[in-house]
Each structure stands twice: as C-alpha cells, then as structure tokens.
Amino acid sequence: MRAFFAIAHLTLRHALRSHIFQLLLLVLLLAVVFIPGTVGAGTASDFIRVTLLYSLSGVSLILALSSLWLGCYTMTHDVDSYQLHMITSKPVSRVTIWLAKWVGVNVINLLLLFLASAVIFVIIQYRFANSEFAPAEKEKIRNEVLVGRRSYLASKPDYEAQVRERTKQMIARLQSQGVKLELTPEVLDKMQKAARLEVVSGDSELKVGKVRAWVFENLPEKIEKPVFFRYRPYIDKVASEGQRVTRVQVLAGLPRAVNAGEQNQNIFNDDKSSYNVFYNALSAIPEQVQSGEFHEKVLRPEWNIVSPDNKIFVAVFNGDPKGGTQFYQPADGPKLLIEECGFFSNYMRAVTVIAIELLILSGLACAFGGCMSMPTAIFVVVSYLLFGSFAVFMTGLDYLSGTADHVGVFISKLILTVVIPLQAFEATGPVAGGELIEWSRIAYLGFHYFICRAVPIFIFGIWMYRKRELGLIIRK
Secondary structure: OHHHHHHHHHHHHHHHHOHHHHHHHHHHHHHHHOHHHHOOOOOHHHHHHHHHHHHHHHHHHHHHHHHHHHHHHHHHHHHHOOHHHHHOOOOOOHHHHHHHHHHHHHHHHHHHHHHHHHHHHHHHHHHHHOOOOOHHHHHHHHHHOOEEEEEEEOOOOOHHHHHHHHHHHHHHHHHHOOOOOOOOHHHHHHHHHHHHHHHHHHHHEEOOOOEEEEEEOOOOOOOOOOEEEEEOOEEOOOOOOOOOEEEEEEEEEEEEEOOOOOOOOOOOOOOOOOEEEEEEEOOOOOEEEEOOOOEEEEEOHHHOOOOOOOOEEEEEEEOOOOOOOEEOOHHHOOEEEEEEEEHHHHHHHHHHHHHHHHHHHHHHHHHHHOOOOHHHHHHHHHHHHHHHHHHHHHHOOOOOOOHHHHHHHHHHHHHHOOOOOHHHHOOHHHHHOOEOOOHHHHHHHHHHHHHHHHHHHHHHHHHHHHHOOHHHOOOO
16 A cells, blocks of 8 residues: 555646646636636626536536546656656556556545635625625525525427327328328338427427416425426527517416315315316516526415326416517426525535546546557547537437438437446536436436446556556657
8 A cells, every 4th residue: 555655646746747737727726716706697696606607617627627637647657758667667566556546636636626616615605695685686596596406397298109190190181182102211201300390399389379388297295495487488599699588477387176166275185186277377467588598487385386196387478579489498498496405515416426527537538548648548538528428419309300310319329328428427507507416316427427337447448557568668
C-alpha cells in the first residue's frame, strides 16, 4: 500500500503542474464565482433557476474535461518520459500503478467537485435569503426551484396500434375509390410512414378553440401537498424561434362519485372505476403565456383531484387570439410534480450523479491512455461517448419514417447495451427545475453503467497496460 499511496501522490503533483489543468482550474473558478453574479433573468424564480443551471452545468462540463485530460495525461506522460520504465523495475505491479493513478485523478476532481458545489450552494442560499424578492415570489421559488419534486408523466397512447388502424383505413378508402393497389412491402412501408406522421403530429397539436386532456396514472393514494402541472406550448410551429404570446386555460379534472348528488361529495363506493370527471377552469379566462417556455399551475390537494384508482386528469384549452394551433411535444411532458424532499437533499443527489460520471470518464481515459498515445486515447474516448449520444438520439425518436429508421433504432439499441451515453448523467436540468433525482436512478447509474459497463473496460485497459512492451516505446 505504500507504493500505491506514493504513486497516487505523484499523480496529484503531476496534475497540478499540467498547464491545461491549470487553465481548467481558472475556468472552474470563473464558473463558480462569476456566473452566479452575472446571470440575469426575468422573474425571481427564473433568476435562481438559471443561476443554478448555468453554474452547476459549467462545473460539470469543466470537471468532465479535466477527468478526460488528466486520465490520458497521467497514463501517457510516464511512458513518454520513461518514468514508467524505472517504476516497473521496482517490485510494484502495473495493476497497482494503474489503480493508484486512477485514484489520484479522482481524488483531485472529486475534491474540486464538492468544493465547487458547496460554494454554489452557499451563493444560491445567500442571494435568495438576502434578495428583495416579494414574499409571493420567494414562496414560488421554494415550491418550484428550491425543492425536490417527483415527476409523473401522462399516459401515452399506443401509436403503433393507431398507425395500423390508420393504414387499414387508407387502404379501404383507396379501394372504395377504385384504386388498384399492389400491397408490396415498399408500398406498405410508404403508407405506414404517412400514417405514422399523421398520428404523431395529430397527437401533439391542439387547434384553436379545442380542449386537450391528459391522464396521469399510478399516483400516491394520499396527496397532502400542492401538485404542480408543468407544460410548454408551442404556437404555429415547434421551434425555438418565432414564438409569441398565446393564451392557455388550464382545467383540473375533479373526480366525483356517480351518486354524489347535489352536494357534489367526493364519496366513492367499492367500484373504483365508477365515477365521473368534471373539469373546472383554474382561471376565469385564458391566460397569457409565452409560447416555447415552461409554465406551471398549482393543483390544490383540498380539491380532491385524485380519483379512486389513483389518477389525475388535467386539460388545456387553446384560446389563442390569432387562431394559431398550439403544439405540446411528448418530450416536454406535460408532467405533474409533487414535493418529496428538500433542496439540499436533491442538490446532493445531483452532485452524486456528476461524481459517478467523473469516475467513469477518468477510468475510460486511464484505460485507453495506458495502451495508446495521448491523442489516440482522447480520440477513442470521445468517439466512444459520441456513439452513445447518437444512439440515445436515435432511440428517442417519436417518429420513424421507414425501414431505414427502424434498422437504425435497432442498431442503436444494440450499441446502448455496451456504450455509456452521457445524457444519462444529466442532473443539472432536473435539480434547477425542482425535479427529484431518484435514488433508484443513482443506483441504476452506479450498477448498470459503472459496474456492468465501465468496470469491464477498466479491466481490459489494465490487462492491455500489463501487456504493453515498454522496450518498444522510443520517443525522439
């Protein structure tokens, strides 16, 4: 163990002497100290949310680059400078050397992560406590940002069943018009492509003057805290540019027993499916909202909004004054948010997710840096991560145009069985939006990505590091 700690200590010293690492430290200092003081936003809640998002995202990105650089640098520097030749002449195994270097890289990165996270947390709390926000704005920040809320997505329809039914209708309509069809695989694929486009686009659009309802299932039986309905409408087109102010009216579905009577009592019999849902508007008229941005409405628990079978019903009315069509993307939700824990607990969960990401990145860098040159190792690690990112993008498509897309999705799913996507470690967005980071998600990341996927690569890298012939390495 003496040799292990000595190598880890030397790794720390070499890291601190690296000019690239010193530059990353300077950028990290800017992200921690200056970003929270320079970010501006419209409302008080937006100010706290954007400050938290930008500063924590900057720290995560900088330390990720630091882990990648230091992992490759420490493994290749000793080889290029012939220091490893002298170390291996001692009674120290290369497994010990590899593990000590990996630990040394992680010690400095994790220490910086927790220090930077602590500074950001203190700055956020200080500015919130000493700000001149109105009491209503502060209460909104506590309920929407400085909190950990569990999210529940609305039930999604069976798109494939609707595509099959729509395709049958198209065939029947064409045949009734006397059109002779040769139902070859190419023709069926083209018809299914058109049907799928109609189904997906029709499910996301809401015409002016119409109402769209969502059903949220598997909710807690007893909800004693406010429920927040989060939604994001687009107007006329799904794009970040060209959005304008529109009008939306949110309606809460109130489940009432069939025999409720004039008192409208929320008393149900043993048949949990025997109830009616009455929609009540949360505002007298459609409210002005900025399209392309997230908005939230509060559903009070005293309204008895949870049905006997643990469902909540919410609807929106398109009251756009210019007659525009609103779009609600499935990727944006809508979703329900219910408080589960405080901000500190949720914040530390986000920091834990970032720490797992850094452990994996440094291990990948050390694994490939131990058997390759530094530029090649960086290229391989970045390519590995990009493969995972592209695979996640393909598997997340809501609309598949044809056979090529289906094949691409199948290949992407195969890639994701062995590749680690960086999107899985996104934690700054949820914590800035007050969404709960589940312990089950952290356990999933630790087991499936770190143990099942990263550790085998670490072992392969150690094996290649042991087999590397140092006598063949000659630097001029």
